[in-house]
Amino acid sequence: MLGDRNLRGMIEKALDRLNDDLNIKVDKKNPDRIHALEAALCTRFSYYERKDPLSEDNASKVSILLSHGIRNALSNIKGEYKVDSLTLDVNADMVIGDEFVVRFEIVPELPAMPHPRHLLYLNACLFALGKDEGILIYMTADGRTTEYSVTKNNRMFEEIVRRARVLSTLLKDGKVPIVEPSDLCLKCKxxxxxxxxxxAKETTDMLQEIFGKLSPK
Ligand code: SF4
Structure with missing residues (x-):
């Protein structure tokens, strides 16, 4: 507390405001408009984010803020792709030479290979922006980078459209998508x-019994 003001509370509110300003805008009320990020991520997560969201903890807020801040410093190019009544929104980080769509992913460690959800998303950007080639750049907080090139791929696009349709239908029906076990789950709110x-207390007891029997008398 500083005087009678809650300094921590004031900082948290300021962080929330910044995050709201920088966040990619998703039309949460319109299930016929799905952002490609929502479809590339776990659809159950995206459903909860629209219908019954939990707030982020402070560490996540800061990390999201950093990655939004970096994106905001880039061009942030918007695009959309219409498939029947469904509209798929995208935001790319930049287009180089009017040819290559670039997407940055800020990560704690550089991956040995690109993550499928990042490929799905960048591929959706290629379709929405009418380009054939993309560059996926992984970057760590200490400035290490690695890049992958991505070529427009119809099957990957069909997959993200399928996922967007499923999310759209379940949002309309008010049904929670199935659990999608992945690495995301471990840190998911x-x-x-x-x-x-x-x-499982019984499991712990059972292990103690097993190892107790195995230990030398
Ligand atoms: S815990 Fe896993 S399955 Fe559940 S919402 Fe999060 S990412 Fe999806």
Whole structure:
């Protein structure tokens, strides 16, 4: 507290405001408009974010803010692709030489190969922006980078459209998508809605019994 003001509370509110300003705008009320990021991520996560969101913890807010800040410093090019009544929105980070669509991913460690959800998203950007080639750049906070080139791919685009349609339908029907187990789950704020995580006391007892029997007398 500083005087009678709650300094921490004021900082948190300022962070929330900044995050709201910088965040990619998703038309949450319109299930016929799906952002390609929502479809590339776990659709259950995207459903909860629209219908029954939990707020981020402070560490996540800062990390999201940093990546939004970097994106905002880039061109942030918007595009959309219409498939029947569904509109797929995208935001690319930049287009180089009117030819290559670039997407940055800020990561704690450089990956050995590109993540499928990042490829799906960049490929959707290629279709929405009418380009054939993309560059996916992974970057760490200490400035290390690695790049992958991506060529427009119809099957990957069909997959993201399929996922967007599923999300759109389930949003309209008010049905929560199925659990999609992945690396995202471990740090996901909705983990407890998807998995039971009660510690199994009986398992612990059983292990003690097994190892007790194995230990030398
Ligand atoms: S815990 Fe996993 S399955 Fe559940 S919403 Fe998060 S990412 Fe999706």
């Amino acid at each position: 909705y983990y407890s809605r998807c998995y039971s995580r009660e510690k």
